[in-house]
Amino acid sequence: MKIAVLDDYQNVARDLAEWHRLPTGSALTVFDRPIPADELAALLEPYSVLVIMRERTPFPASLIERLPNLRLLVTTGMRNLSIDLEACKARGIAVCGTGMVGTPAAELTWGLILALTKRIPAEERALREGRWQLGLTQGLAGKRLGLVGLGKLGTQVARVGQAFGMEVAAWSPNLTDERAAGAGVVRLDKRDLFATSDIVSVHLVLSDRTRGVIGAEELDAMKPTAFFVNTSRAGLVDEAALLAALHEHRIAGAGIDVFPAEPLPADSPWRSAPNTVLTPHLGYVTRENYEVFYRDALEDILAWHAGNPVRVLA
Template identity: 55%
Template sequence: MKIAILDDYLRTARQAADWDSLGADAAITLFHEPLPAAPDQRAAALAGFDVIVAMRERTPFPADLLRRLPDLRLLITTGMRNRGIDMQACAAQGVLVCGAPGSKLAAHATAELAWAHILGLFKNLAAEDRAMHAGAWQTQMPRILAGKTLGIVGLGKLGQAAAAVGKAFGMEILAYSPHLTDERAAAGGARRVDKETLFAQSDVISMHLILSDSTRGLASAELLRSMKPDACFVNTSRAGLVDMDALYDVLRQKRIGGAGLDVFPDEPLPADDRLRSLDNVLLTPHLGYVSAENFQAFYRSAVQAIAAWAGGAPVNSLN
C-alpha cells in the first residue's frame, strides 16, 4: 500500500501519528514542498499511490487530475470539508474520500490568529519591530481598541470566539452573515446589521464565513471602498470571500488603514505576489489551522481512516 502525505511543510506528519501501526506493507512518502503547478508534473508526482492524504484544500483534486491517477483508491482530507475535491468524480472512479477530524481547539486557534492580526495592525507591531531592529525608536502612533467597533462577518464558532475577545477589549460588536438572526447575534454578544452598515461603520472587520457559492466575493469592491479611511480588514477564513483585486487597490491607494491576511487565492503565496510589496498589509502563511494539537488530531484520524478502509469498514466517508 503506497501512501502519499502532501504538504508536510513543517515536517511534523511522521511524528504526529503512529504510521507504523499500518504495518510493514505500508510505504509512506512525505511531500515537504508544494506539488508542481503544471498538470502533467503534478499527475506524475502523484502517480502510483493507492492512498493520498491531502492537507485541507492546499492541493485541488479536479476530475482531470483524478483521471490521471488510476491507482488511487483512498483520498483523505484533513478536516471534514474540502471544496477542492471533485466528490462526484471520485465516486465515479471508485475513489473513496474520507475526512480526518482535527482538534476541537482549532476554532480558538483561528480566532487567536485573527486577533494577532488585529493587534498587530492597531499597534503597528511589524513596522515597529523592523524599526527597532534598525536602531530606531517610536516611529508610528499606536491606536486603542477600546470604544472602537468590531465588525464580524460570520458569527459561527470562530466568529463568536473572535467577538468575545472584542467584547473583553471594550469594543462594540456588529455582525453579519446571510442567515443571521437578531436572536443569534445577541446570543453571540453582537448586534446584527446588514453588510453595508457593517463595512461602513466598523473600525476593524474580521472575516469568519464558510466559502460557498453564496458567499464568494462577498467583500466586494463597493463594500471595501465604503470602509472608514483608518479601518482595518482581517481575513483568516478564505480568500475567495474577498474581491482581491479591489482589496489590493484600496491598500495600494491607502484608502483604508491596513489589512491582515492569512489566506490567499494561490497558496503558498508566490514569491513575487504583489501583496508582498505593500507596507500596510500584515501577511501570515495560512497559520489559522496550524497547531501541534490540530496536526496530531489530523494525522491520527488519517491513520485510523486508512486502517479502517484497509479493514473493509471505512469511517468518516465524505462521498
Template identity: 55%
Template sequence: MNPDAPTTVLPRCAILDDFQGVALASADWSPLDGRVEVRALREHIDPLADPDGLVVAVEDCEILVVMRERTPLGADLLARLPRLRLIVTSGMRNASIDLAAARARGITVCGTASASEPPTELTWALILGLARQVHTESAAIRAGGPWQSTVGLDLAGRTLGLVGLGKIGGRVARIGLAFGMDVVAWSPHLDDERAAAHGVRRAASLTDLLAAADVASLHLVLSDRTRGLIGEAELRAMRPDAYLVNTSRAGLVDEAALLRALREGWIAGAGLDVYETEPLPTDDPLRTLPNVLALPHLGYVTRGNYGRYFGQAVEDVEAWLAGKPVRELG
C-alpha cells in the same frame, strides 16, 4: 526464504505539502507499519500549474493525505491517477476535491475533525498586530530604524465587525467583548436571536457592518454564494482608518479590489493569512505592501491541530483498510 515466492506490494500513501517536515512526527503512524508504505512530500506541486509534475509524484499511490484546499483534485486529474482509492483531507469539507468524480471512480474521500481555537487565536494575533503596528515597529528595530514611529489603535470602545458568526466567529466575538469592543456581526442567515446569544448586535446589512467597523474580520465558508463577497463596493464602504482581517478563505475577497484599496488608502491596512495562490509567489505585492500584515496560512498550524489531523488521518486509513471508512465526505 523461497526466492520464487510472490512479493507483497504494500499500498502507498503520500502526504502532500508537509512544508515543515513534521507530518510523520505529529502522530503515531505505527498502526500502518507493514500495511501501508507512507511518504511525505515537503515541496508543493500545484496541479493547476504543473499537473504532470503532480501525477509523476503520486501516480503510484493508492492513498493521498491532503492539506485543506491546497491541492485541487478535479475530475481530469483524478482520471490520471488510476491507482488512487482513498483521499484524506484536513477538515470535514474541501471544495477543491471533485467528490462526484471521485465517487464515480470508486475513490473514497474522508475528512478529519478541526478545532476552532487555533484560527481564533491567529485572528487575534493579526488584529492586535495591526492595531499596535507590530510588524512596522519590529522591522524598524531589526533595521536600526526610528524608535516609536507609529501610534497604536485602542481596541476598547472600538467596533469589531464579524462577517460570519459560526464556531470561529463566535469565539472571536467573545474575545472582542473581553477587550471592551462593540461587536457587530452579519451573515446571510444570521438572526437577532443568535446574535444576542453571542452577546453581539446584528448588522442590518454587510455594507452597514463594514461602514461601522474599525476592524472587520471574515469568518464565512467559501461557496458559490460567498465567493467575491468583499469587492470594490464593500471595500469602499469601509473607513480609511479601518482594517480588514481574513483568516478564512482568500476567495471571499476580490484580490484585485483589495490591492487597489491598500494602495490607494481606501482602508488603513489588512491582516491576511489566506491567498488565492499558496504558497504566495515571491513577487506578489501582498508580500511588500507596508500596510499589510501577512502570514503564510498559519491559522491551523499548531502542534495540537496537527496531532489531531494526522492522528485522525491514520484512523481514516485504518478504517478504509478494514473496509469500514469513517468520516466520509459527501
C-alpha cells in the same frame, strides 16, 4: 499498499502519528514541498492511498481520472471544496476526513488585529534598526469590531473583542437578530457594518453564494482609519479592490492570512502591498491541529483497510 502524505511543509507528519501501525508491507512517502500541477499525475500515479493537507493541492476530476491506482483519499478536516467528490464516487475512491481543533483561526485573527493596531511588525523592525517609537498605536476599548460571519469562529472572535471592551456588530446572509443577540452582538446590514466598524474581520465559509461577497462597494464604505482582516478564504473578497484600497490609503491597513494562489508566488502583488501584516495561511497550522490531523488520518487508513471506513465524505 503505497501511501503518500502531501504538502507536509513543516516536515512533521512522520513524527505526529504512529505510522508503524500501518499494515505490514506498506510504504509511506512524505512530500514536504508543493508539487506543480503538471507533475502531480505522474508523481502520484503509483499510490493507492493519499493523505492531503486541507486544500493545498486541489483534486479535480481531471487529476483523479489520471490516478488509476488511487483507492483512498484522506483529507485533513471534514470539508474540502478542492476535491471533486462526484469524480471520486464514479471511480470508487473512498474519501475520508479527520477531526480538527476549533480555535486556531480565531486566535490568529486576534494576532493580526493586535499586530495591526499596535504596529508590532513595524515597531519591532524599527527597534532592531536603532529607531524608537515611530508612530502612535491604537486602543481597542470603545471601538467597533465588525464581523462578516457569526458562526463558530466569528463567535469566538466576538468574545475576545467583548473582553477588550469593544462593541461587536455582525452581518452574514443568514444572520438573524435573535442569533446576534444570543452572542451579545448587534446585527447590521452589510453596508452599515463596513461603514461604521473600526476593524472588519471575515469569518464566512466560501461557497458559490459567498464568493466575492466583499467587493469595491463594501471596501469603499470603510473608514480611512479602519483595518480589514481575512483569515477565512481569499475568494470571499475582490482582491483587486482590496489592493487598490490599500495602495490608495483608503483604509488604514489589512491583516491577510489567505491568498488566491498559495504558496504566495514571487510576483504576487501582496508582497508590495502597503500597511499590511501577512501570514502564510497559518490559521490551522498548530501542533495541536496537526496531531489530530495525522492521528485521524492513520485511523482512517487502518479502518478502510479493515473494511470499516470512518469519517466518510464520499
